[in-house]
Amino acid sequence: MDKVNKIITLLENGHHEEALESYQQILLDGSHEERFLLAEELFQYGFLEESKALFERLLEAYPEEGELLVLLAETHIDLGNEEEAILVLERINEHDPSFPQSLLLLADLYQMDGLFEVSEQKLLKAKEILPDEIIVDFALGELYAEQGRFLEAKRIYENVLSKEEIIAGINVNQRLADILSAGGAFEEALPYYEKALDDKLEINTLFSYAFTALQAGFNRTAIEKLTELKELDPEYHSLYLYLAQAYEREEEAASGLEAVKEGLKQDEFNKELFFYGGKLALKNGNEKESEDMFRQALALDPEYVQAAILLNKLLLQQERYEDVIEITEMLNELEEPQLIWDSAVALQHIEEYSEALNKYQLAYTFFKQQPDFLSDYGYFLAEEGKREEAAEIFNTLTKLEPGNEEYQDVLQRLTDNFLD
Numbered sequence: 001m002d003k004v005n006k007i008i009t010l011l012e013n014g015h016h017e018e019a020l021e022s023y024q025q026i027l028l029d030g031s032h033e034e035r036f037l038l039a040e041e042l043f044q045y046g047f048l049e050e051s052k053a054l055f056e057r058l059l060e061a062y063p064e065e066g067e068l069l070v071l072l073a074e075t076h077i078d079l080g081n082e083e084e085a086i087l088v089l090e091r092i093n094e095h096d097p098s099f100p101q102s103l104l105l106l107a108d109l110y111q112m113d114g115l116f117e118v119s120e121q122k123l124l125k126a127k128e129i130l131p132d133e134i135i136v137d138f139a140l141g142e143l144y145a146e147q148g149r150f151l152e153a154k155r156i157y158e159n160v161l162s163k164e165e166i167i168a169g170i171n172v173n174q175r176l177a178d179i180l181s182a183g184g185a186f187e188e189a190l191p192y193y194e195k196a197l198d199d200k201l202e203i204n205t206l207f208s209y210a211f212t213a214l215q216a217g218f219n220r221t222a223i224e225k226l227t228e229l230k231e232l233d234p235e236y237h238s239l240y241l242y243l244a245q246a247y248e249r250e251e252e253a254a255s256g257l258e259a260v261k262e263g264l265k266q267d268e269f270n271k272e273l274f275f276y277g278g279k280l281a282l283k284n285g286n287e288k289e290s291e292d293m294f295r296q297a298l299a300l301d302p303e304y305v306q307a308a309i310l311l312n313k314l315l316l317q318q319e320r321y322e323d324v325i326e327i328t329e330m331l332n333e334l335e336e337p338q339l340i341w342d343s344a345v346a347l348q349h350i351e352e353y354s355e356a357l358n359k360y361q362l363a364y365t366f367f368k369q370q371p372d373f374l375s376d377y378g379y380f381l382a383e384e385g386k387r388e389e390a391a392e393i394f395n396t397l398t399k400l401e402p403g404n405e406e407y408q409d410v411l412q413r414l415t416d417n418f419l420d
Contacts, residue, residue: 003030004038011045023050032058039071048079064091066098073105082109100126104139116147134160138167141175150183171196174205181208186216203233210239214246222246230262237267244276253283271300275307287314298330305336312342321346337366341373348380356380371400378410387414 003026010019023042026034027050039054055072062068069092076085086109092102107122120143126136141156157176165172177192193209196202210225226243229236240263247256260277263270278293294311297304308327315324324346328339344359360377367373378393394411401407 004034004041007038008041008045011047027053027057032061036068043071043075043078048075051075052079064093064096066092066096066102070098070101070105073102077105077109082112085109100129100133100136103129104136107139107143111143111146116143119143134163135167138170138172145175145179145182148182150179153179154183165195165199171199171202171205173199174202174208177212178208181212181215186212187218190216190218190221201232203229203236206232207236207239211242214242214249219246219249223250234262235266237263237270239263240266241270241272241276244273244280248280248283253280256280257284269300271297271304271307274300275304275310278307278310282310282314287318290314298327302330303334305331305334305339308336309338309342312339316342316345319349321349325350337363341367341376344380345376353384357384368396369400371397374400375407382410382414390414 003022007019007022007026010016010022023038026038030038035054035058039051039058042048042054043051052072052075055068055075059065059068059072069088073085073088076082076088086106089102089106089109092099096102103122103126107119107126110116110119110122120140123136123140123143126133127140130136137156138160141153141160144150144153144156154176157172157179160167161172161176173192174196177189177196180186180189180192189212190209193205193212196205197209206225206229210222210229213219213225214222223243223246226239226246229239230243240259243259244256244263247253247259257277257280260273260280263273264277267273274293274297278290278297281287281290281293291311291314294307294314297307298311301307308331312324312327315321315327324342328343328346331339340359340363344356344363347353347356347359357380360380363373364377374393374397378390378397381387381390381393391411391414394407394414397404397407398411
């Protein structure tokens with residue numbers, strides 16, 4: 001096909017206008033064979049509109065040719081015209097040799113649209129026609145995995161693995177490992193990740209393996225694999241938080257904090273790393289560094305409640321009550337119960353008793369069965385001379401903690417004073 005080869009050569013050499021002129025000649029007057037070969041070549045080179053026009057011209061002569069309809073549908077898909085692709089594929093007769101391929105394409109399109117039942121119907125129909133075709137089984141496994149039907153996906157993938165480990169460039173060991181991990185079978189997933197990595201060292205697979213090892217409680221394995229990943233790609237931001245967690249679980253908070261700091265060099269706007277670094281710094285006994293990291297997390301996200309709660313806990317221990325009030329006021333609109341409680345305690349200590357009472361009363365609606373809160377609230381009421389209300393709180397406390405003699409003594413004194 002000299003004309004087709006000439007057009008491809010022109011395209012490869014950047015002579016697009018001349019190539020387009022020759023293309024128009026084949027589109028208008030070329031033979032069916034020339035049109036078909038040129039359409040396939042242009043499709044591979046990404047000239048989709050031109051390829052589509054050639055396939056449509058061929059279908060004028062062969063309107064029921066399944067292979068042409070499939071190729072036209074694939075062109076529509078690559079152009080983003082999914083609805084047109086579906087309409088084209090639905091034209092293929094079920095007795096056509098290309099019908100199973102059309103079912104696979106339709107299943108994929110319906111799956112993309114979230115129409116999982118329709119997609120499954122298409123795949124099961126394809127399996128009826130080609131019961132031993134492994135690509136159909138793999139497509140079913142992919143569908144079930146996306147739906148969260150992990151047991152069915154596992155069964156399918158295991159069947160596929162008994163025949164092939166690589167399907168359409170996809171490592172089936174990794175797919176099986178991923179669905180096992182997603183289904184909570186972390187330890188069972190690990191050998192499949194190992195097989196996938198033996199076949200090809202790929203950073204996303206390595207990360208998934210490390211994350212799954214961490215979930216399974218194999219912290220040393222997680223540390224080893226995340227460290228390997230860090231050396232391969234230090235810009236893989238997700239690894240640092242999990243590396244820090246793995247170190248913490250091994251009671252190596254200093255190493256965990258170092259992992260956090262390495263991560264922050266790569267991603268200085270990662271609030272989760274600052275938050276976790278604050279926790280680890282506190283474990284290391286460095287309150288100043290901990291406070292700085294919690295404040296950095298809040299600077300990145302002024303509504304980061306977890307960071308505010310832990311920062312307040314530190315500030316309360318340091319008796320920095322004005323700072324606690326500043327933090328709680330910053331997040332006041334969120335009406336977070338723990339922050340309301342923190343505010344009540346801080347206001348009490350700076351002798352803003354009326355405001356403290358309001359905060360305690362508001363927090364009580366959330367913590368009426370929480371002994372630590374009730375203790376704070378009860379002693380506050382007693383100090384404020386509200387003996388009857390305090391007695392109610394300590395009465396509840398004695399029921400929640402019947403073995404606590406201090407609460408029983410306080411309740412007795414409050415009751416005696418009240419009767420007097």
